[in-house]
Amino acid sequence: MAETVRVFDTTLRDGEQAPGFSMTPAEKLRLARQLEALGVDVIEAGFPMASEGDFAGVEAVARACRTVQVAALARALEADVRRAALALAAASKPRLHVFVATSEIHLKHKLRKTRAEVLADTFKAVALARSLVADVEFSAEDATRSDREFLASVLEAAVAAGATTLNIPDTVGYSVPSEYANLIGYLRAHVRGTRAADGVTWSVHCHNDLGLAVANSLAAVGAGARQVECTINGIGERAGNAALEEVAMALHVRRDSLPYATGLALEQLHPTSQLLTEITGVTVQPNKAIVGANAFAHEAGIHQDGMLKSPMTYEIMTPRTVGRAGHELVLGKHSGRHALQARLTELGFALDREQLQRAYVDFLAAVDERKAVTERELRAIARRSGAAPAFAPAACPGDSTESLWAV
Ligand code: KIV
Ligand code: ZN
Numbered sequence: 001m002a003e004t005v006r007v008f009d010t011t012l013r014d015g016e017q018a019p020g021f022s023m024t025p026a027e028k029l030r031l032a033r034q035l036e037a038l039g040v041d042v043i044e045a046g047f048p049m050a051s052e053g054d055f056a057g058v059e060a061v062a063r064a065c066r067t068v069q070v071a072a073l074a075r076a077l078e079a080d081v082r083r084a085a086l087a088l089a090a091a092s093k094p095r096l097h098v099f100v101a102t103s104e105i106h107l108k109h110k111l112r113k114t115r116a117e118v119l120a121d122t123f124k125a126v127a128l129a130r131s132l133v134a135d136v137e138f139s140a141e142d143a144t145r146s147d148r149e150f151l152a153s154v155l156e157a158a159v160a161a162g163a164t165t166l167n168i169p170d171t172v173g174y175s176v177p178s179e180y181a182n183l184i185g186y187l188r189a190h191v192r193g194t195r196a197a198d199g200v201t202w203s204v205h206c207h208n209d210l211g212l213a214v215a216n217s218l219a220a221v222g223a224g225a226r227q228v229e230c231t232i233n234g235i236g237e238r239a240g241n242a243a244l245e246e247v248a249m250a251l252h253v254r255r256d257s258l259p260y261a262t263g264l265a266l267e268q269l270h271p272t273s274q275l276l277t278e279i280t281g282v283t284v285q286p287n288k289a290i291v292g293a294n295a296f297a298h299e300a301g302i303h304q305d306g307m308l309k310s311p312m313t314y315e316i317m318t319p320r321t322v323g324r325a326g327h328e329l330v331l332g333k334h335s336g337r338h339a340l341q342a343r344l345t346e347l348g349f350a351l352d353r354e355q356l357q358r359a360y361v362d363f364l365a366a367v368d369e370r371k372a373v374t375e376r377e378l379r380a381i382a383r384r385s386g387a388a389p390a391f392a393p394a395a396c397p398g399d400s401t402e403s404l405w406a407v
Pocket of ligand 1: 014099139140141142167169170171172205207
């Protein structure tokens with residue numbers, strides 16, 4: 001049996017903090033219901049001290065989502081912790097998430113506090129959180145740029161005060177996979193009270209400033225982390241957070257080398273991504289893994305030829321696994337005769353060799369001029385080639401009876 005990795009979704013908190021992604025409480029609730037259907041383990045719904053709207057968003061999600069844990073973020077300050085606990089009051093499975101920065105850079109330039117003060121704040125805030133909510137997570141902000149021994153002592157204080165999840169954020173996306181895995185290993189070995197029997201879960205939270213958020217998260221899982229914090233479409237501060245759909249599919253497709261299970265309903269990945277786009281109005285880049293418009297699209301002639309023979313030639317997962325309708329073959333200037341013929345056959349035309357050659361020359365001239373051709377233009381091209389329309393369109397190739405072709 002594969003070990004389980006818990007999925008902590010922070011789309012509604014870290015994701016929502018990014019410019020262009022803010023959501024109203026009603027929008028948060030709509031997305032939270034979808035996240036629940038996706039099967040995430042924890043929904044971090046907001047930072048209640050940040051604004052009235054954030055408080056209302058957490059409250060609404062806490063009241064409505066009964067099967068999933070709902071988390072609220074708080075700085076290691078009494079007022080923040082009390083406000084987060086209040087917002088979570090109606091939750092069936094509340095989690096209070098307390099954080100404080102531990103790097104010298106943050107202590108000196110942001111908090112203007114000594115190490116001793118940060119240690120004391122950690123213990124006090126986590127103990128207060130624990131007196132209000134049974135499940136407390138502690139995060140050491142900027143952990144990857146912190147002194148390891150100090151970081152370990154802060155985490156030890158958090159555990160002593162009652163935290164049962166310890167999160168090690170790569171807040172500025174600075175780490176690389178080997179180093180991050182090594183840090184998790186070091187902390188597991190050096191922070192007292194965190195053995196498996198102590199009921200403590202190690203968590204990772206990676207930002208994508210160097211494009212390494214997913215790689216770092218997976219490396220950390222290999223080193224013993226059992227909770228991954230991530231967001232839909234990878235949204236989040238600056239370059240974003242680890243993309244949930246990428247973590248999920250890496251664990252699924254490469255379960256031979258990453259033998260860890262999640263409770264996710266994978267076919268909800270694409271619908272969830274689409275819903276986030278609908279709510280925020282921000283589309284994902286076409287080449288985005290798993291959920292981008294081109295993630296299962298093929299235009300090059302050699303690739304289309306392969307796909308028509310077997311989708312295994314150029315796809316490592318089926319689009320249906322992630323809830324997409326199917327792959328798409330896009331007819332463009334890189335497509336070959338074989339692809340054109342397959343599409344025209346699907347449209348109900350039978351072409352001999354010469355007709356196909358005429359149609360292909362005509363088609364290339366059209367796509368050179370306009371980049372794409374519509375179905376109507378393709379029919380006209382077929383007719384000009386002299387091909388006779390058949391009575392019924394032929395069944396299309398591939399894994400479905402629907403069209404594979406984009407027009
Ligand atoms: O990136 C970060 O350090 C965070 C913490 C508040 C968990 O988002
Ligand atoms: Zn973050």
